[in-house]
Amino acid sequence: MNTQRVWFAFFTVLALTLNFGFFVGEIDNPAHHNLYEFFFALIVSLIATILKIGDRSHLGAVLLATSLVADLQLIAAAVIWGYGSQVTGHVSGNVMASIVSLAGGAMLANVTSVILLIAETIQLKR
């Protein structure tokens, strides 16, 4: 068992699960979407990205790319959230809807990541 692989898989899957947890619920209802869950989803996604750096295989490159997509989407959502709550004063249904839809996009990227991870694992010969 390789500790590095454990952490790698752990963060990749955790990024997806947190992202999913945040995403479920009515799209424009702020009560259904937890701020802290979003914070952790973003941090875990960033750590997963760093862990993917350095693998120069083709699969490694695709994994890194999906992770970067997820980061980009989540950071965009965070900026909108911060702007909505701090500048306009409150998070309206419209703003929440765009935050959740961006997070939904990030989730798709995370799903791709996990599928690739599973595919790679199944291909292993031992």
Place this chain on the structure above:
Amino acid sequence: MESTHRTRSRIRGVAMWLLLPRLKAPLIALIIAYSVSILGLVLIPGQEPGGGVYYLSFLDAFFVVSYTATTIGFGEIPHPFTAQQKMWMLFVMYSTVIAWLYAIGSVLSVISDPGFRRLRAYQRTVGRIQAHKQPFWIVCGYGGAGNQVIRFMDQSGIRSVMIESNQTRADTAKLSDMTYDLDVLVGDASLPQTLVDAGVQSALCRGVLALTDHNQTNLTIATNTRILAPRVLVHARSESDANTRNLRSFNTDVVIDPARVAARSLTQLIRKPRAFALYHELVDPDFNQIEILNVPDSGHWVVCAGDRLGDNITEAFLRAEIPFCLVSPEVSTIADSITWVQGLGTEANTLRQARITEAVGIVAGTNDDGDNLSILLTAQTENERLITVARRNKPTSEPVFRQGNFHYVLREGRIIAQEMYARITTPLLHQFIGQLEGMPEALVQGIIEKLNQRLGNQSPDLAHFDISLDAEDAPGVLPFLNTARGPKVADLLVDPGADHLNMPLICLLLVRFNGDLVPFPGEGLLLEENDRMLLWGAAGSHHRLHLLIRRADLFDSVLSSRRKTAG
């Protein structure tokens, strides 16, 4: 094999990806320190001035942590911190500042890493080589020979790419005075990848010169090039007979053994001083005059040389029947029929044993410059009329040898550079030099006199160049070939100006389309299509000749005026 090659080039392709993994740990430390700090600030309750409880938003917390981590320190916002918040801030300060410095430090150490910088410099050079639009030669090894040959080639407008394994020498190479920016690849030329990076497989690569100081390296360069790029020419330096045979066995185009060439040059200098002077002028772009050394026919030579040079000179002198006395520390392996004196030759006593007072010349050819100078100075006090030949080993000793007024200085690097230059610039020159070896001295004398006659009483710098009578080079001459007007060699050597004076040029060699060689063709020889000619004369006269062979009207008037004077 295929896959390892690809992996390798990918690594070379993006140096940044090689070093990013080293930044993984600091980046993760930074993210964790930030996220824990932000989370703590968000969760710990603060107190408003009015007494109410508030919580920092993520934006505020991120803001506070960011300016704390970067040691900017804007203060306590939005309200003065409570004791609880201050305790957390202490943790924030130490953890984030340390994580931040760790990350910055890692980035800086990666960027300033000597290995990383070398890799970047290497990649940039490879990139420049790939962007080349002009044909080039790859020169391996910036020693005495490499240094000289790239300068010679530059003077003929041929570009080169240098491979040198020693960083200090490579830096010197970059500073060399050239008309273009020399690309120097710092790497081991015996590795195939280095040759590939230097562009050996490029369509513009004309050839590889293996000039390193090690026989084995030169051999490896030659074999690698043969396989990587079979159409590319390979010229190699070799310093042992076994190595020479080895190189020849797989058709290395040119193998140059400096000791052998030096021995041949010396023989030529003594037996055929005119051919030697002509050869010397043609193959050395720095040497633009004909200087004939008068060597008395009789009398013996004193040769002070120990190593391979001694053996080669012995062999060459025996073959040319030049009487000589060898002075060397060890007994010669070649023949016991030769006169031999044991010693270095630095002492007058040794030289007297070699009958220095009756000798015509002395060759100081040991592998130590100090010894060579000592030999020559001692010999000159014993016999003032001696012809002195010095061997210069180290390029750094050049000033003394230049000032020493010796009749001839053997410079190993220069000898190699001359030989290679003669083969690289134009194939005609090399063919002519081959002819020159067998030419009687009287004919060479005739060539030189002919040129002197055309030069009149001037002595301009001399140069050689070649032309081909084809549609591209000589559209002005082609229409008259195979007609009744029958242009001859002499008709080309005429100034296209109004008076049609003879130009200070002579034709050294004419090569027919079918490969027939006509050395020193007579002026009445009829020209044919696709003839190639090697011309020699005053530097700069090729401009006028090129004008003449391009313009049919000029050539027509030359032909008419010459027929008139002849008729």
